[in-house]
Structures are given as C-alpha cells and as structure tokens.
Amino acid sequence: MSKIVQQALRVLEVEAQAILLLRERIGPEFENVVNLVRNCQGKIIVTGMGKSGQIARKLASTFSSTGTPAVFVHPAESSHGDLGIVDPKDVVLALSYGGESPEFAGILKFVARKGISLVAITGNVNSSLAKAAQYTLNVNVPEEACPLGLAPTASSTATLAMGDALAMAVMNEKGFSSEDFAEFHPGGSLGYRLLTRVKDVMHTGDALPTVGLDTPIREVFSIMTHKDVRGAAGIVDQNGDLVGLITDGQIRRRLEKTNDPLTGSAKDLMTTSPRTIDVQELAEKALFVMEQFQINMLFVLDKESAHPKRPVGILHVQDLLRARVR
Structure with a gap:
C-alpha cells in the first residue's frame, strides 16, 4: 500500500x-x-x-x-x-x-x-x-x-x-414530508420527481382509447392504432366503468391462434382487472407500478369522484420519461 x-x-x-x-x-x-x-x-x-x-x-x-x-x-x-x-x-x-x-x-x-x-x-x-x-x-x-x-x-x-x-x-x-420538501425544491429532477402527479402528464378526452364491451374487434384495432396512446384500449361497461383491457400483445397472440382475427367483439378478447392508477398519485409511483408489473401504460381513475371506476385518462411510460420523472 x-x-x-x-x-x-x-x-x-x-x-x-x-x-x-x-x-x-x-x-x-x-x-x-x-x-x-x-x-x-x-x-x-x-x-x-x-x-x-x-x-x-x-x-x-x-x-x-x-x-x-x-x-x-x-x-x-x-x-x-x-x-x-x-x-x-x-x-x-x-x-x-x-x-x-x-x-x-x-x-x-x-x-x-x-x-x-x-x-x-x-x-x-x-x-x-x-x-x-x-x-x-x-x-x-x-x-x-x-x-x-x-x-x-x-x-x-x-x-x-x-x-x-x-x-x-x-x-x-x-x-x-417529502411533499413539503418538494415545494422548496421545484427545480431540477428532484422537483419533477416529487411534484409531478399523474394528472399533470396523462392523456385525456379524445386521446383516451376506450370502447364498449360489444365494440367489433375491427373497430377496436382502429382505435388502438389512431389514438395518441397506441397499443391499448380500455373496455368500459354501460355505466362507463373500466372493466377490461386489450393490448397489442393480445392482438398478436390472437393472430397466431385464429384464421379470422377480426371476428367477435371487445369482450371476447379483453383481459379483466386491468392495472390502474389514481389521478392524484405521484407520477413516480406510476412509473414504479409499470416497472413492477412490466407494463407500458396505465389507465387513470379518479377515486374521489362520483364515478371512481370510470377512466379519466391514460398514461404511457414515455410520458413519464418526457416529464423527467426518472
């Protein structure tokens, strides 16, 4: 030495x-x-x-x-x-x-x-x-x-x-608290990480890809292709509550298993109990959930509203990266 x-x-x-x-x-x-x-x-x-x-x-x-x-x-x-x-x-x-x-x-x-x-x-x-x-x-x-x-x-x-x-x-x-700390550090990555909430970066309105249970598969494909957030569609019931999810991965698997992939409706292809995030949650938590479950997007709910199961937005992992959450 x-x-x-x-x-x-x-x-x-x-x-x-x-x-x-x-x-x-x-x-x-x-x-x-x-x-x-x-x-x-x-x-x-x-x-x-x-x-x-x-x-x-x-x-x-x-x-x-x-x-x-x-x-x-x-x-x-x-x-x-x-x-x-x-x-x-x-x-x-x-x-x-x-x-x-x-x-x-x-x-x-x-x-x-x-x-x-x-x-x-x-x-x-x-x-x-x-x-x-x-x-x-x-x-x-x-x-x-x-x-x-x-x-x-x-x-x-x-x-x-x-x-x-x-x-x-x-x-x-x-x-x-960490929220108090963030208020004093609004600049830089720390501020973005501790202050940015899901509602600040999610897609809403016409950009929200949702369809009904009986929507034909062909129409579901079209919506998944033309909305701002591509590759997923939320399935809602007659009350507008989120009951299912269709992703591009499910579509690829359907193409491999059937000669007529465009038959049927959304309810025939969807998975139930999709992962969601509350509109008031920190964006950092949304990114954690995506990483934990290895998914690229989350539908957003407002659990404090009169319709806590109705989707109000959709969040893609790229939205979080652009917002400098990580």
Whole structure:
C-alpha cells in the first residue's frame, strides 16, 4: 500500500471516528436544542468564522430547505449593520470550534441585551462562547486528520455532522414530508420527481382509447392504432366503468391462434382487472407500478369522484420519461 493511500485512509478513519464519538453527546442537551429550534417563532441565525463559517452557511441552507427558515450572518459584519436582521424571536446558532473568536463579541453582546436564545456548537465547552450560550453542543475531537494537526478537518466534519443531526431531528419533529420538501425544491429532477402527479402528464378526452364491451374487434384495432396512446384500449361497461383491457400483445397472440382475427367483439378478447392508477398519485409511483408489473401504460381513475371506476385518462411510460420523472 502506497503512502498516498495510507494517508487518505487515515484521514477517513480519523474523521469517521470523530463522528462516531458524537453519539455519546446526543442526550438531554441535544433534545433541548431541538425543542428550542422547533418552537422558534422567528428564524435561525447561523453564524461562524473561517471554516466554521462555511459550515454555518451550509447549515442555514439545510434548515431552510427542510422547513426551518434560517439565514447566515457573518460575525465580523454583524457589528456593521447586519445585526438588524436579528429579531428577538430568533434563535442564534453560533459555530466556533475554539469558542474564542473575537469577531463574535458584537453579536454575543447584542443577543445578551435583547434576551435572544443562543446555542453554541463548539469543541471547547469552557470557552467564552459556551459560557454565553443557553445550550452547548460539544463537537470536541481527539485529533485532527491533518498530518500537522493544524488544519480543521475532523473538527469541521464533526461540526457539520452535529449540525445535520440537529436539522434532521428538527425536521422530523415538525413532521416535514417529502411533499413539503418538494415545494422548496421545484427545480431540477428532484422537483419533477416529487411534484409531478399523474394528472399533470396523462392523456385525456379524445386521446383516451376506450370502447364498449360489444365494440367489433375491427373497430377496436382502429382505435388502438389512431389514438395518441397506441397499443391499448380500455373496455368500459354501460355505466362507463373500466372493466377490461386489450393490448397489442393480445392482438398478436390472437393472430397466431385464429384464421379470422377480426371476428367477435371487445369482450371476447379483453383481459379483466386491468392495472390502474389514481389521478392524484405521484407520477413516480406510476412509473414504479409499470416497472413492477412490466407494463407500458396505465389507465387513470379518479377515486374521489362520483364515478371512481370510470377512466379519466391514460398514461404511457414515455410520458413519464418526457416529464423527467426518472
């Protein structure tokens, strides 16, 4: 094993151990911080200097995207007007491994005067920051992963992990759902996957290939060929309820078995109990159903309507791919 590989493995081992040590510090103090943040009537002010500042920016983003409004405030800039963003209803989350950064002086005095709740994430529980805080989360590590023992590595990893643990615990306590998450992430594939519903991509109206039970086979073939979604026809009864399905696979098998494939009606060829999907379901679920049963299309029902068995649309796997569901 080369020295390069050895060094890389050592870094991963040291940082992994730093995170594992945090398990011993998840207790009543952590629960108190979760409850404080969860019940915050304002926003979370996340602040930090240097590497801690970069982690603070990330945590502010994580909180905001999971249902807890948060902003990053640079501690050095806070004394030059940025304290105006801090409201008495807010909670200040201050990150500093050493806990003695002089740039914190202004914001610490401000929160003390205003009676604003302060939480410290630090590796020094005896620091000025920890003593000023209402609650302290300890992220002390035995060693840094840096070969010189100087660059913040294991300590910054532990700080990030503790912040993530806090954000996820708060999210869980709030009952934040995947649908809520999607509302904050409408762009890109994630938004499409979590926001797009069957009703958004299905074919309706004249594009819906349905026939009656007594429709002649010749007419069924014609409908299956000329509708927007080709290769299938839904069979409906006198009430308009979906009772069967004919696919191009069934037609091919019929051609192989009989010399007169155009005789008979839809009820003679259809299969019963076709797979369906509700109009309000996520499009992602529709794709899962298609993959699970190895089918290319689903008829769509509106189960909350006055006619829950009547087809209102049809969905093809290509519609889902075009909608960037996967």
